[in-house]
Every structure is written in C-alpha cells, then in structure tokens.
Amino acid sequence: MANINAAAPEGLPSTDSAGTFLGHPKGLFILFFAEMWERFSYYGMRALLIFYLVQHWLFTDGEASVIYGAYTALVYITPVVGGYLADRYLGQRKAVAYGAVLLTLGHFVMALEGSPEAGHTNNPMIYVFWLALALIIVGTGFLKANISVIVGQLYTRTDIRRDPAYTIFYMGINSGAALGSLLCGYLGQSYGWSYGFGAAGVGMLLGLIVFSWGKPFLLGRGEPKDPAALKRPIAGINLEWWTYAAGLGMVAICWLAIQFQELVGAVLGIFGGLLVLYVLFIAVTRLPREERDRIFAAMFLILTSIVFWALFEQAGSSLNLFTDRHVDTGGVPASMFQSINAIYIVLLAPVFAGLWTMLAKRGAEPSTPFKFGLGVIQVGLGFLVLVYGAEAVGVDNPTPVILIFLIYLLHTMGELCLSPVGLSAMNRLAPVHMASLIMGTWFFASATGNFAAGLIASATGAEGVGEEAGKEVVLGVYQTVGIYAVIIGVAVLVVSPLVKRLMHLDTLADDVDHSLAGESELAENQAAGIHTEREQKPIA
Numbered sequence: 001m002a003n004i005n006a007a008a009p010e011g012l013p014s015t016d017s018a019g020t021f022l023g024h025p026k027g028l029f030i031l032f033f034a035e036m037w038e039r040f041s042y043y044g045m046r047a048l049l050i051f052y053l054v055q056h057w058l059f060t061d062g063e064a065s066v067i068y069g070a071y072t073a074l075v076y077i078t079p080v081v082g083g084y085l086a087d088r089y090l091g092q093r094k095a096v097a098y099g100a101v102l103l104t105l106g107h108f109v110m111a112l113e114g115s116p117e118a119g120h121t122n123n124p125m126i127y128v129f130w131l132a133l134a135l136i137i138v139g140t141g142f143l144k145a146n147i148s149v150i151v152g153q154l155y156t157r158t159d160i161r162r163d164p165a166y167t168i169f170y171m172g173i174n175s176g177a178a179l180g181s182l183l184c185g186y187l188g189q190s191y192g193w194s195y196g197f198g199a200a201g202v203g204m205l206l207g208l209i210v211f212s213w214g215k216p217f218l219l220g221r222g223e224p225k226d227p228a229a230l231k232r233p234i235a236g237i238n239l240e241w242w243t244y245a246a247g248l249g250m251v252a253i254c255w256l257a258i259q260f261q262e263l264v265g266a267v268l269g270i271f272g273g274l275l276v277l278y279v280l281f282i283a284v285t286r287l288p289r290e291e292r293d294r295i296f297a298a299m300f301l302i303l304t305s306i307v308f309w310a311l312f313e314q315a316g317s318s319l320n321l322f323t324d325r326h327v328d329t330g331g332v333p334a335s336m337f338q339s340i341n342a343i344y345i346v347l348l349a350p351v352f353a354g355l356w357t358m359l360a361k362r363g364a365e366p367s368t369p370f371k372f373g374l375g376v377i378q379v380g381l382g383f384l385v386l387v388y389g390a391e392a393v394g395v396d397n398p399t400p401v402i403l404i405f406l407i408y409l410l411h412t413m414g415e416l417c418l419s420p421v422g423l424s425a426m427n428r429l430a431p432v433h434m435a436s437l438i439m440g441t442w443f444f445a446s447a448t449g450n451f452a453a454g455l456i457a458s459a460t461g462a463e464g465v466g467e468e469a470g471k472e473v474v475l476g477v478y479q480t481v482g483i484y485a486v487i488i489g490v491a492v493l494v495v496s497p498l499v500k501r502l503m504h505l506d507t508l509a510d511d512v513d514h515s516l517a518g519e520s521e522l523a524e525n526q527a528a529g530i531h532t533e534r535e536q537k538p539i540a
Contacts, residue, residue: 024165025154027221030214032169035147036176037207038100039342041107042140043177044184044200046072046316047338051324052193057126058119061321061461068317069454070261071133073268074254076447078141080275081250083149083440085142087433089230089243092146092153092222093215098244099142100208102251106135107201111194134254138247145439146222152427152435153221158508160360163424164353170420171349176203178342185335261454268448275441279434287431290504294429297369297502298438301425302445304372307488308418309449310456311379311481312411315341318457318474319407326390326471328398337404344412352416368425369499371417373492378414380485382407383478395471429503456481 020026049071053064086095109132114125151169155162180203188196224230230240237245257264276299283295316338324334359365366374389403422442430438460474 024161024168025217025219027154027214027217027219028151028165028169029172030210030217031147031151032172034096034100034207034211034214035169035173037203037210038103038143038147038176039173040176040180040184040203041103041200041207042136042180043338043342044180044203045107045110045136045197047181047185047320047335048188048193048196050317050320051189051335054321056113056119056193057123057129058121062458065317065457065461066261066454067258069313069451069457070264071137071258072313072316073264073447073451073454074137074257075140076144076443076445076450077268077271078138078250078254079145079443080141080437080440082138082141082143083145083437085243085246086146086149086222087225087435087437089224089239091224092150093218094224094240095142095146096150096211096222097208098247099139099144099146100204100211102135102139102247103143104139104201104204104208106132106137106139107197107204109135110197111201113193113197130255130258131251133258134251137254137258138250141250142247145443148423149427149435149439150218150222152424154219160357162428163356163360163421166420166424167349167353167356167416170416170423171346171353174342174345174349176342178339178346181339181342182336185333185338189333189335265451265455268451272444272448275444279437279441282434290507291431293502293504295438297499298426298429299441300499300502301369301372301422302442304369304376304488304492305418305422305442305445306449306452307485308372308376308379308414309446310452311383311485312415313450313453314457314478315408315411317454318460318477319404322399322460322471322474323404325467326399326474327401327404329401337408340405340408341412341415344409345416348412348416349420356421367496367500368421368503369496370493371421373489373496375414375416375418375489376492377486377489378410378417380482380489382410382414383482384486385410387475387479387482390471390475395475396468425503428508 050064050068053059053067054061059067082095082099086092090098109128112125112128112132114123114128120126148166148169151165152162155165180200184196184199186196187199230243231238233239234242257267279295279299283292287295320334320338323329323337327334329337356365386399386403386407389406390399393400423439426439426442427435456477460477
C-alpha cells in the first residue's frame, strides 16, 4: 500500500509535528506563497517585456524575439549552477533567500526606464536595462530549482500526495502569475513602463518577506549539508560569502551574454551536450541498474519537454504581438491576456490533481511519459485551432478573441499534463545526491525550449510588409509547428510503456541514501555476505 505519511529522516522533525493544512505539511503553503509572489514579479515583467523591447527600445520584431528568447533561456539555464551551489554548499533554503534578494533588486532596476527617444541606439540606459535582466536571470537561477526541491523534501518518494502537492504548488504560483500579468500589464501599458515594473518589484519583496517569516515551517528541510564548512574563512572571507560573490560573478556574465544573444545558442548547445553526457556518465558508471534506468527515463522526459516549451513559450513573444496586432481585444491591453494561462491553471489544477489522485487509487492513472505525450499533442492542437479559426474568418479581418482563449485553454491543459508532473518525476527519479542537478537539468531543458521559442518567434516577424501579409506569415509558422508537435506527441504516446518500465516504480523505496559512497559500501557488504541497514536521509 502506498505510503501517505511523510516520515521524517533521522535528525529532522516529522512534517506532522508542525501539523498539516488541507492534508499537506504547512511548509508547502509557505513555499506556495513565496513562489506565488516570485511568479507575480516574473510574469508581470514578462507580460510587458516584448512590448517594452519593441515600443520603448525600438528593436524590430525579429531582434526583440531573439532577445526575449535569450533572456528566458538564461532564466532557465542558471538553475543548473544555482542547484549545484545549493547541493554543494549553501543548501536550498539559503539559495532561495539569496535569489529572492537579487530578483527584488532586478525588478526595481527595471523601473529605471530612461528616455525612449533614441531607442537602444547610443543610449547609455540600455546597459542599466541589461543589468536588470541579468539580476533577474541569476536571482531566478538561485530560487527556481531549489524551491521546487524543498517541496519534494517535505514528502517521501512513495507518498501519493506528491503529485497533488506539486499541482497545488503549481496552482499557487499561477495565482501570482495571473495577478502579476493583469496588474503589471495594465499599469505598464496604461500609465508607463516604470509603474508596471515597479509593481513587479514590490511583489518580489513580498515573496522574500513571506519566505523569511516561514522558515520554522520548513522543519529543517533545505539546510546546508555542512554548516560548519560555510563558516570556514578563505582569504579572510568565509565560504558562504564567497558563494554569494560567485552569484554576483554570474550576474556579470549574464550582463554580457544577454547583449550577445547569438552566443547564448552556442552556449546552450555546448553546455547542454556536456551536461547530458555528464549525467549519463554518472548513471552508467556509478549507479546500480534501477537507478541508472530511472535517469534514462528522466532524460527522455527532459528531452520531450524541450519540444513543449519551444511552442508553449510563444505566449510571451509572438502570440503576445499577434494578440496586440491581429485580434479584436475590445480595447483591453494585449499584455493582460498573458493572465489567461495562469487563470486557467488556478481553475483547472484542482481538477487535474483530483483526477490523478482518483485514477491512482483505482490503479488507472496514466503514466508520466503518457501524460507528456498528451501535453505535446495539446500544445500543437492549440496552434492548429488558432490557424483554422483565423483563416475561417479571413486573414483580412480581426481574429475573434475567443480563439485566444481557446489556444490558451489547450496549452494550459497540456501544461498540466507535463510541467507539475515533470517536477514531481524529477524528484522521484533522481538519487538524493543528484536531486538539484537533475532538477537543474529539467530547467535547462526549459532554457533550450525557450531559446528555440525565440527563434520560432523571430521567424514570425515580417518587417516591411502589410498587416495582412504579416498575419499570413505568423499563421504559416503556427501551422507548421502545430503539425510537427502533434506528430511528436503521438510518437511519445507509442513509446511511453517502455519509458514507464525504465522508471521501476514498483521498487521505489523511501528515505534511502543513494549516495555513491553508500552504494559502494552496500555492494562491498553484500559481496562479503553482510546485511546492513543504511542510515535514513532526506529524500528530495
């Protein structure tokens, strides 16, 4: 029978010792509110960014789309470094707090818009803008993967509340995303960019306050594995502060990278290939068979997610511009439509959480890879529905706004089949000592998908042509990517039984130390005919 009690690892209090709320540890809801405000700030800024680039800094559609793609790609690649530093030195909680500080600074710096007359050409304020983006990128890198890992640490591997917990977490952060898109989008396009970006900064500050206040409810999860080591001085400065300095070094690197977007693609290709090879090398050479197979399954899911994010992330760039230029919005600022996805998440997440739980109790829940296939199919169908509807009314007529609601509905249902389920799967499939690395790799796939999304969005740009011709270009691109996504999604459904077998769900165990040293010691003891009971440690 599946375990529904989050038994505490040795030396840490049980999640039940602080009580539960709605059947879940109270720490889940501290993380819920902290991430809610972080998403308020991120999506509030995201709703405005493509318009800010085109209308304030006067970049072309193609240039703005590539910048947007590079920015969002870096937002998702930095969790690899942030996850590593948390695993090795800081622990997840300190990393999240540091990330929140950088994010707060970044959003407030975004509010310093400068004079728009010259656009980005020979305008020194553009460098302040790049700094704001760099602070947000690195802040997200420290916060994003690590706060998700803390969620996993509140539950055992076989606890049936894990998937519902991540869905609740996902619903909470999308409450912030919806509010941020509506409020920041409205303020930014109605009263001025600084009002929208400033509101995003206030939201991030609230997230930092909630997370700091709620530390006791985390029950010691996410703390440094060796707190004494952080206090050891190196050249007169303790290791913890050196780690924070490394974060500032990352800000400098990202400040340069965001200005040379073409290099981001090269870095993604090289670094991504090396990361995948490293993870596979560890899996093949150091892990026992079942743990190795689970890493293979995780990598399949990670690669599949790239396709999904490349299409889904059109929302903030090409689809945002399409809504502004070709859709009858009734005078509502286009940026506010970025809230539709988040509102759907809030409405539908409880439905999906309840559905997965009900099917799991009956032994009929679709496998994780099958859910991924459904997600990719739905994101493709969303574009095909938009293309069909727009062509049905004629490309020379405004596109009915109902089609925007329909594409976001299909994309949201696809997202609920893939993103929260993927977060849970990464925690479940990863050995404890690789938890943040695998979670970082998951977000790296999002980075690759986001950069690809920027390239796709750039292909929809058609400067120098009429509005009708430009609309036809966009619809042509959407039709092509929609067809390919449906084909790929069907292929994932076909191979999903094989991937499910690689996950070895029937042999998952709770609170087992899967460190390399532990596996080596167990193998030696078994070879000598000695049976040992390993020390229990937190499962991420």
